[in-house]
Amino acid sequence: MANGVDTCFMNPGTSEMHFVAALDRVDGLRGVLGLFEGVCSGAADGYARVTGRPAATLLHLGPGLGNSLANFHNARKARSPIVSIVGEHATAHLKVDAPLTSDIATFARTVSNCVRTATSADDVGVAAAETIAAACQPPGQIAMLIIPADYSWSEVNAGGPVVVAMVERPRRRIPPDRAIDSAAQLLSQPGTAVLIGGTAVTPRALKAAGRIAAATGVRFITARNAPKIATGRGVFQPPQVAYFPEGALPMFADVKNLILVESEKPVSFFAYPGIPSYMVPDSCAVSTLAGREQDGTAALEALADDCGALAVYPFVQEPDPVFAPEDSSELTLDAMGQTLAACLPDNALIADEMVSSSGKILKYLAAAAPHEFMPVTGGSIGQGLPVALGAAIACPDRKVVALEADGSGMYTLQALWTMARENLDVVIVIFANRRYRILDIEMARTGANGFGRIANDMIDIGRPNLDWVKLSEGCGVAATRALTAREFTEQIRDALGQRGPRLVEAVFA
């Protein structure tokens, strides 16, 4: 593998043994083992989100790919570039319907922008180059390459790894002048708002947005599904589209013109009886300054210049400082938010899967040191730990913090083992409320009337309580449990002060 693909998250099987054997004969491709395929796809997503470059995954046949699909779904919604290589039975073996035979291409199509099956041993190199090129197509795509085992073991490859032609990675294009002119005209009209997302929520993009906001008074809003969002003290922080429609609808109620920058017309996560799916009024005109595949940052900078904004982001609204609580009261989300905001080191990367806890925690993190936040993009459960893992592989010099719900964490807890093996600098906080709390909320919201004992049992994940300290230690990651604000603060300080993986199970009601 070449072309800037330097990392492969893998869970290989028999049909991939030639690929694995080749790892020692090729320079510059790091193999990272995951003990479950969803760890690999989620890690590749995390890697892509922080670098903008594709990692590879190597998975075993249809069922192995099946286990990875949930996190590929999230990666697709994040527009993460990923080169996914899936081993297939030898071509002659396919017709006999062996136990592991399945229609791999159908598995692949559920989450992919591009699916390619190698057609001969000679074709493998060409197909790999095409797959990498497809993955790198802005804004980033899930590109799958299915390789029958006999194409790996046949003569052309016997001497070593496949030669893959160099692929030129296309750059994002700056939108045409007319798009910038149109947006500039809208800025002067009342009721205009700008929804930014994609790669247009970096510090540089937010600086341009802040300049525009200061010059024109126009409102900015941040999309929920950007791959990573810069935030924290000193950063221009537009409000994020609210998760529930009763929060999101008022944000857009008086918007007459919505300008999209690497984002889409905002929709509700789920539908509810009598509530619209789109969060903007029908009367709102929606226009695009930059599509998901374009350079929204350059567009915002051009727009800032165009509307006569000052060259420097003019207001740095310093939030009140936050202090970590040291008392021995029972742990609450407020206390956890304060501790995290007070202790987070500069330039940290946060992988989010807090689910029902995120509202309160994010409020405090706004006042934390500048950092980047990787939100839930596609809603598939199980992204938090793998995304943190992939980010930590990509950025060994940055502290990675995974904020993970106890329910969601169980889907891909195998990621902890890879963090231990690779000694990654990740602090994991498990928000242990011992419920699928979000379903408590949704049960009421969807109008499902009644909440009997049996229904409650499907939402209560206590009885027995999960012991995340033991689960973590079982995977080789040191762990502690915090029941009070003081314990949480002590443990978080301690964990952040060291290098290497550490887990804190935070038990709260």
Place this chain on the structure above:
Amino acid sequence: MANGVDTCFMNPGTSEMHFVAALDRVDGLRGVLGLFEGVCSGAADGYARVTGRPAATLLHLGPGLGNSLANFHNARKARSPIVSIVGEHATAHLKVDAPLTSDIATFARTVSNCVRTATSADDVGVAAAETIAAACQPPGQIAMLIIPADYSWSEVNAGGPVVVAMVERPRRRIPPDRAIDSAAQLLSQPGTAVLIGGTAVTPRALKAAGRIAAATGVRFITARNAPKIATGRGVFQPPQVAYFPEGALPMFADVKNLILVESEKPVSFFAYPGIPSYMVPDSCAVSTLAGREQDGTAALEALADDCGALAVYPFVQEPDPVFAPEDSSELTLDAMGQTLAACLPDNALIADEMVSSSGKILKYLAAAAPHEFMPVTGGSIGQGLPVALGAAIACPDRKVVALEADGSGMYTLQALWTMARENLDVVIVIFANRRYRILDIEMARTGANGFGRIANDMIDIGRPNLDWVKLSEGCGVAATRALTAREFTEQIRDALGQRGPRLVEAVFA
């Protein structure tokens, strides 16, 4: 739900809240929560394998279904009947491409014999009846029903659960007389062998097979992919098709006529350079006494009568008794096999995912008390613990034993939590060799030359060692670790002597 569907293994989300709420308003449907979707599909497989009846699964949208596919693949290969209900976004919400929107039907088609999307609230009852009927179609099918959320919350269902028309479960048909006559003629010819599988490996079917073998001297062989295989002392035990082709090819080398009884022409699990995919010679004539959807047991009984076999299975070849070792030598597979064979209680159910350890252990289990063995059918990793869970739900009066490799166990270890919650009578043995040992073997076999440090890292799952005692306790299941033969025997005796879940981590080289 009605029609003999009395158990639903579920991991629901927002779009399934109405279904969950209805659990308290309907009699006779037991909801069992899994903390990961692959647990649910594997448990439904286990339930179907031991009862022959479908359980239901309830899963959340495309990605939730994605997590379940690997074990649905195994269930499909086992011909397990399963009624899989998948929630979908409300119909009006689908067009807006919400974060969790995906093509659920494509996810479903990867593993299903039948996929149906409800077309209206009124249609839900009809669609459910059709889906149950499809699942029950012999030999058993994976039938999926996708239900948009608005069809659950609309008026027609507001009063309670959907009324599902009674479905008649079709019986397996006895093959026509001419098929039995043809087989009877072949029995008298030299070089004839019978490959039995499907439901034709029960005690009753094996008794008929034993009668035929005694009367005619014809060889019987057992397929690898039956849902469950009766075995142990006093049971006619034809050899199972060997896993590797160099073992399987000699079994069939001199077979001129192969008679299939609920089985298929045998194939190699994987392909290898220069080795055929089919395990029978090209010259071998293959005929079918009973297809997978027919009653192979009745066919064998008719054949036994036809060939003048004695009414009673004539030879009960008592194997030598096996004793559990009590010495403090290092644990070996031989010692584990002896202990398990000596201690297994009568009528136990074994869920198998021993992978590279199975050869030695099965040799000893042949002399164990009569039991049923649930083999790997489709080769997707992660079936052992969920299948054990489903079997234990279905058969609370039988001891269930999961024989699970340490690598494979990690894919669906969340099953342990459900075993704890439901206090299921399951003993789990983790075969902890701390390698993907099967890949050591396959790496050599596939002709992948070279096995450098990096390749070795992708097969070594030690560094750090998984601590299965902590992982198990973390899920609420009591656990111990055995390093010597004596410890293993003591711990297995203790675990089998109690009710409720217990895990033994058996560490061996």
